[in-house]
Amino acid sequence: GTAPFATVPDPRDPTLGGLLSPDFNDSSCLSRYRVSLYRRPSLHAISSYLVSALRRYESLHRQCGPGTPAYARAVERLRAAAASNASAATSSSPGCSYLVWNPVEGLGNRILSLTSGFLYALLTDRVLLVHSGGDALDDLFCEPFPGSTWILPADKDFPIRGMEQLNLGHHESLGSVLRRGEDPGVAPWLYAHLVNNYDAQEKQFFCDDVQAQLRRVPWLVFHSDNYFLPALFLIPRYERELARMFPRRDSVFHHLGRYLFHPSNTVWSMVMRDHDEYFARADERVGIQVRTFSWAPISTDELYGQILNCSQREDILPAVPSVGELAANADGQPAKQKAVLVVSLHGEYSEKLRDLYQKNGSTGREAVSVYQPTHLGAQRSGEKEHNQQAFAEMVLLGFSDAVVTSAVSTFGYVGHGLAGLRPWVLGSPVDGKAPNTPCRRATSIEPCFHSPPNYECRAKGDGDTGRMVRHVRHCGDFPQGVQLV
Ligand code: GDP
Numbered sequence: 049g050t051a052p053f054a055t056v057p058d059p060r061d062p063t064l065g066g067l068l069s070p071d072f073n074d075s076s077c078l079s080r081y082r083v084s085l086y087r088r089p090s091l092h093a094i095s096s097y098l099v100s101a102l103r104r105y106e107s108l109h110r111q112c113g114p115g116t117p118a119y120a121r122a123v124e125r126l127r128a129a130a131a132s133n134a135s136a137a138t139s140s141s142p143g144c145s146y147l148v149w150n151p152v153e154g155l156g157n158r159i160l161s162l163t164s165g166f167l168y169a170l171l172t173d174r175v176l177l178v179h180s181g182g183d184a185l186d187d188l189f190c191e192p193f194p195g196s197t198w199i200l201p202a203d204k205d206f207p208i209r210g211m212e213q214l215n216l217g218h219h220e221s222l223g224s225v226l227r228r229g230e231d232p233g234v235a236p237w238l239y240a241h242l243v244n245n246y247d248a249q250e251k252q253f254f255c256d257d258v259q260a261q262l263r264r265v266p267w268l269v270f271h272s273d274n275y276f277l278p279a280l281f282l283i284p285r286y287e288r289e290l291a292r293m294f295p296r297r298d299s300v301f302h303h304l305g306r307y308l309f310h311p312s313n314t315v316w317s318m319v320m321r322d323h324d325e326y327f328a329r330a331d332e333r334v335g336i337q338v339r340t341f342s343w344a345p346i347s348t349d350e351l352y353g354q355i356l357n358c359s360q361r362e363d364i365l366p367a368v369p370s371v372g373e374l375a376a377n378a379d380g381q382p383a384k385q386k387a388v389l390v391v392s393l394h395g396e397y398s399e400k401l402r403d404l405y406q407k408n409g410s411t412g413r414e415a416v417s418v419y420q421p422t423h424l425g426a427q428r429s430g431e432k433e434h435n436q437q438a439f440a441e442m443v444l445l446g447f448s449d450a451v452v453t454s455a456v457s458t459f460g461y462v463g464h465g466l467a468g469l470r471p472w473v474l475g476s477p478v479d480g481k482a483p484n485t486p487c488r489r490a491t492s493i494e495p496c497f498h499s500p501p502n503y504e505c506r507a508k509g510d511g512d513t514g515r516m517v518r519h520v521r522h523c524g525d526f527p528q529g530v531q532l533v
Contacts, residue, residue, distance in 0.1 A: 064090065066099040067307050069106055069194045077190035079316040086323060086447050090306070090468045092299035092493075097292040102307065105170055106193050112144030112175045113196035122146065123207070126267055129236030130207040145266045147174040148200055150211055151181050152243065153273040154429045155438045156458030160275035160495055161242075163304050167277050170293075171286045172263065179269075181212045186432050188439055190310040207237075211269055214239045216246065222258070223249030232258065237267035242276050244499035248508075254279045255505035259286075275301070275458070275495045278520050278532050279513065297519040297532040298492050301465040309466075311443055318440035322389075326419040327447060330387030334364055335448030335467075338392035338474075339457040346477035348396050354474055354482035355397060355452065356404075361486065362472055364450050365401075365416060368408040382415035389448065391441040391463075395423035442466065452487065455525035461495035468493055473525045488524065492533050496523035500530045 062081035063070050072080055112118045122144050149165045151158050162178065169176040177200040178185060191197055200206075217224060221239045225232045226249045232238060241250045252258045262268065277300060280286055294300050311319055327333050336355065340346060346354075359365035365388065390398035398420035405416040421441060428434045438459070445451060445463030451471040453460030464471040470490045475483035497513075504511030514522040514530045523529040 064306060065094045066096070067094055067102070067303060069103065071106075071194035076313070077310055078313055079311045079319070080190060082316075083310070083443075088447075088449065088467065088469075090302065092302055092468055093296065094303055095293060095295050098294065098303065101170055101293055106196075108144075108173060109175050109193045109198070110196045112146075113193070114177070114199070114201045115197070118144045122266060123203075126236055127205075127207045143266065145172075145174045146268070147172075147176050148208075148211065148267065148269040149176065149178045150214075150269070150271050151179075151185065151429075152271050154427055154459065155435050156442070156460075156462050157273045159305070159309060159442075159462050160277075160301070160458055161272035163301055163308060164272065164275055164277035164280070165270065166304060166308060167280060167300070171280065171289055172259075174268065179211050185435075187312045187314050188432075188435055189308075190312055192308045192310065208267065208269060214241070214269060214271060216241050216243070216250065221250065222253055222262075223247060226252060226258070231261060233261035233264040235265050237269065238262070238265050240268060240270040242270055242272035242274065244273060246499075246501075248503060251501035251503040252505065254282055254501050254503065256284050257505075259283055274499055275461070275497045277301070278494075278497045278530050279501055281520055281532065282513065282516055298494055299468065300532055301461070301495050302468045302493055305462065305466050309439075311439060312436075315436050315440050315443070318436065319443050322419075322421045322440065322444055323447065326389055326417075326421075327387050327444070329385060330417075331384045332386045332450075333448045334359075334386060334388045334450050334452070335445040335463065336388060336390045336397075336452045337445055337454055337457065337460045337463055338390065338394065338397050339454035339459060340394070341456065344456075344476045346480055346482065348394070350477070350480070350482055351474075352397055352400050354486045356401070357482070358472060358474060358487035359452060362489075364452060364472065366414045368404060382413060384414045386414050386416045388416060388418045389444055390418060390420040391445060391459075392420065393424055393426065395420060398423075456496070456498070458495065464490075465493055465495060476525075491524050492531055494532045496526050496529040496531045498526060498529045500528075 062084050064084060068080065147165055147169045149162055152161065166176050176198060178198050179200045180186065218239050221241050222232055223241065225235060240253050242253065281290055360367050398418050402418040405418060422437055442459060442462045446466035448467060451464045451467060451469050453464055453471040453473055455473050455476045470493055472487040473490050474487045475485060500513035502511055502513050513520060519532055520530050521533045523531045
């Protein structure tokens with residue numbers, strides 16, 4: 049085939065180089081074309097092949113999405129097949145097929161599994177629908193596809209019931225069907241369990257022969273707490289298409305994330321309020337994301353020391369001047385205003401940083417101001433306002449000129465991925481202590497897939513996903529995981 053033509057978008061172009069459809073023309077989503085005024089222009093080329101694949105997808109979604117005759121027919125067929133326990137492949141016309149996403153875990157995990165699902169939908173000509181389960185996605189994102197919706201309509205008679213309870217070992221799960229020795233290709237719908245506790249049968253989702261069978265299944269429902277997208281690059285039948293969409297594999301989330309996730313007007317007003325207050329007058333914007341996990345405990349003081357060490361060592365924050373230096377600079381105006389945005393569930397890190405730079409002043413070269421929009425204490429991912437605030441902070445993080453993030457956090461992956469920046473990653477604690485090297489510059493902007501299948505399809509046994517293809521390697525921040533490089 050011909051080499052895909054790739055361009056770096058013109059920063060003044062609100063469609064981000066054709067990534068976004070020009071067909072939206074409404075005030076229902078202020079952020080869609082305005083975000084490019086605040087975010088640094090992307091340095092990552094978009095292939096014209098990806099642009100045309102997105103436009104093709106949008107027209108498929110318009111034709112098959114909720115509210116269309118094709119959608120009504122597909123639901124009717126599913127209902128009939130579910131009632132008679134029969135195969136869906138009774139009708140002659142193939143009709144539209146669907147992929148239904150469900151929310152699992154926090155917002156970072158959700159954004160990453162949704163992005164993975166979207167790429168899978170692109171590759172398999174399925175229409176991606178989100179089953180929001182309560183109000184978890186309510187007033188969070190704008191509709192991404194013009195002239196249609198991606199929300200699975202609330203319908204108490206929808207033939208697949210209790211979607212949020214689907215789990216490993218469910219009768220209709222791909223793994224169960226394979227274990228029973230049945231052909232997955234004749235099922236009217238199937239459940240794919242792509243959650244970190246998946247077993248060898250479920251992992252066959254990533255095998256070429258199973259993908260061939262799944263093409264005939266009109267409705268596929270999945271749960272995932274993960275960025276499983278890198279594993280799609282292991283499947284031979286998608287290799288060529290993926291290479292054309294992404295001649296460079298290291299910015300897939302960056303492009304698809306910017307394409308899909310536009311803050312709703314409510315979230316956008318939160319972003320704008322914080323931006324005007326913290327970032328608008330700064331010469332340089334630094335984002336610091338601090339996340340702690342119960343499986344890697346570390347004291348507040350120890351982690352604060354790690355953050356400061358990292359930021360000063362890497363010249364992200366200035367060293368605090370000595371008394372002599374301060375006196376010498378007493379009446380000098382700082383040349384540069386540096387705004388530091390700390391996002392964390394906890395308030396202590398920004399308080400300590402603010403104290404440090406307020407008490408000791410600037411170095412004379414730089415004035416540092418430190419902000420933190422919220423410190424909510426605990427994760428409450430079922431709550432609408434909590435998710436809105438979390439998304440606003442991810443978007444703000446994406447406005448930074450430099451980013452420091454916590455290892456293994458999907459929240460951090462989304463922030464720097466939207467920015468298109470390689471972050472400085474604070475290493476996970478070792479026995480409660482900060483690692484000797486407080487942070488390292490990430491080698492890629494791609495998120496890490498924390499629970500790769502590690503399954504060898506031909507041998508039907510264990511394998512190492514990080515050693516199967518050239519572009520999928522073990523992650524820098526989490527060696528058990530894999531990422532695109
Ligand atoms: P991960 O657990 O770090 O991989 O990120 P997730 O986003 O999947 O889950 C963490 C959840 O906790 C977020 O979605 C938020 O609801 C909440 N959270 C964690 N850190 C922050 C933060 O810095 N700011 C806000 N507002 N919420 C946070």
